[in-house]
Amino acid sequence: MNDLLKHVLDTRLNRPMHRRRFIQGAAGLATLTVLGAGGSAFGEEKLGGPLNFFGYDGEQGANVAKDFLEKNDIQLNAAFAGAADETLTRFKTGGRGSMDIMTMNKDFQRSVIDAKVELFQPLDLARIPNAAGLFAGFKDANWLVRDGKTYGVPMIWGDEPCIWNPTKWQGVPDRYTDFADPKYKGEIVLLDDPFGNIWLFAKSVGVKDPSRLTKAELDKAVAAMMTIKPNVAAIGASLGDMADIMIRGDASMGLGGWAYQTIIAKQKGVTLVVGSPAVDDRFFWSDAYAIAIDAPNLANAYGLINFITSPEANATLATELGSGCTVEKAYDLLSDDMKKLYDYSHVRAPGAGILGAQTVVPKQEPEGDIVGAQAWVEAWQAFKVA
Template identity: 30%
Template sequence: MAKATKVSRREFLVASAALAGASMLTLRHAVPALADTPTPQPTPDLEKLRGTTINYLGWEGYDYAGALKPLTETYDITVNSTYGGNNEEIFSKLKAGSAGQYDVISIYHGTIEALYVNNLIQPIDTERLTHWNDLYPAFRNQPWQVREGKVYSVPFTFGNTPCTYNPEFVPDGIESWNDLLKPEFKGKIVTLDVANQELMVAMLAVGIDINRFVTREELQQAKEWYLKLKPQLRAIVPSYGEMADVLARKEAWLTSGSWTAIIGWAREKGVELKYVIPKEGVAGWCDNYLIPVGANVDAAYAFINQMTSPEGARELAVYLGQGMTNSKVVPLLPPEMQAEFADMDAVLAKTPFPPDPPLEPEDPSIASNAEWLQTWEDIKIS
């Protein structure tokens, strides 16, 4: 059985990227898990791991027990999980930890550059990935996963971050991100304490293309827009779980950027929410598994292979309602979900995965990651 060191409840996914009119990946269908998840064929690596522990660091849910049953039940492997409330926290925990403390991590694609620059991750041998060739081609050669011809991450899920709202108070949702500035929404918006996600909402609202590095001038434009939004906010919360709670208590009516997972969490508390993609577009993201320096690589590959298998990925898709990178997952999904993910090529064509702000821009006109973070801090204290 998996055990977890809880940092915060249901804290998933921080996003960035942009697309206009993207297909949305809705959440949490009330469907059963696979009745019989195939047991992995015995292999020397798995036999070697029998009765041992795999140490996982990352987002809660990406270590979903239902997907890991073939390892935890058949091989008596324990998954010891440590969660981070955002990508920066996951990065900080890995950097502060000792070599070998974690065997596998999950993180957003925009954070991989920082992990690489700080020598915190090791190359992945795709020959040891049993489902590598089943990934959609778009997820096998992204600029953020390949360095000097070596692969450093295994993408496993992707989606986007729309505006989520309570139709009891906002019957028709919003058409534009700028609708959040309307007087009737004063004090009724909840947002996440994540610089990139929120500043990208602001950039979309003012017409900035975020599928590239943005300039300092554009960052300032985003700041000015967000300062207009700030009086509209009920709360800036540290996690998506807290966002769901604020909406479930009806303290807020809608969000800026969000994640569709909160729809399922609010439903569990008796509140129905909906989502909308404003006309300016939303943010796209892709989450990855990576192997830290010093990891037990046998443990890491066993974990990644199970979670990216068609059966393991199917369990994650049903549990989270997110798009999966394994092309063989869709036929295993319940019929209502198959319809959503049937034309994945079209979905991927509308879902770019832009880079995070550079740590040290070569062009002095480009805003650095530190400047994005400082801008967000300035907004919060203004």
């Protein structure tokens, strides 16, 4: 995979890493630790020694689980992925037998499980009793369960709506293609993300499955994006950059944004609101813990996953990462502002509603007349320089 593709995959698939850095940097929020939560993961199973994590920065839960790790004498060794496929690459190039816990974007994990590629081991949920407290939508997540076996435990989720300044706009149009209206000239900010933007506009022009595009459908989606290009004031390098642009007033309408940006803006004395086009709506994401095949520190892996899925720890992690919680009782522990960020009716429904039905990230390789991720990357680069 070339460097360009690795960069853009980082933008979409590693989104929680950018969220955490933004929260602790620009927002300046203190990290949180859940106290008084020692003990073993399952029965009298003995914990202690190393625990090797590979995944998205922040999702190892080092701050949240600090007391748990210390009480159980667990040494957390964390290495971070810049893109979802790096985990599989690490596993295949000497990592097997040394990797314990991994975190995964739902679309990538779905593709690995469906392809029956060796990476994850099926989980013994008896060793993760706190997983019984997951929202209904995560208990039978179709991207994690195959043939009655579960391969991951979701820890955070979210969506990517429009964010705007209510002093400038009363709402958003019905479709993303409607942002071509000249009244938006110089007001729109996008994220530097080929997959999210192309997906949204492919949906807006009527493609049935916007994650699987033919060359003609990709061209149609990009042509629709080009109609809004005269109205784009900036393309943010990250979600944090995108938020700063709106907080400064250099743009007033963000497409494919992040609900937590409204809280960050509020802390800086700026009001932003969130919503989505009535017809086109928005897309969703979720990340989960998984355990590698041949994990050498299995008890510690199960112990940490069980700890993070306790209501207190899950609420704290969701708050730290500006995301939705996955444990039902964790919701009651969130602040009012955090509760308002996401529509929990989706994850309360069996199958997680649209969260389970959607796939956003395209396949990395072409399949027949369906183009692969590289074609999306090249199309996005062409859009930016046009």
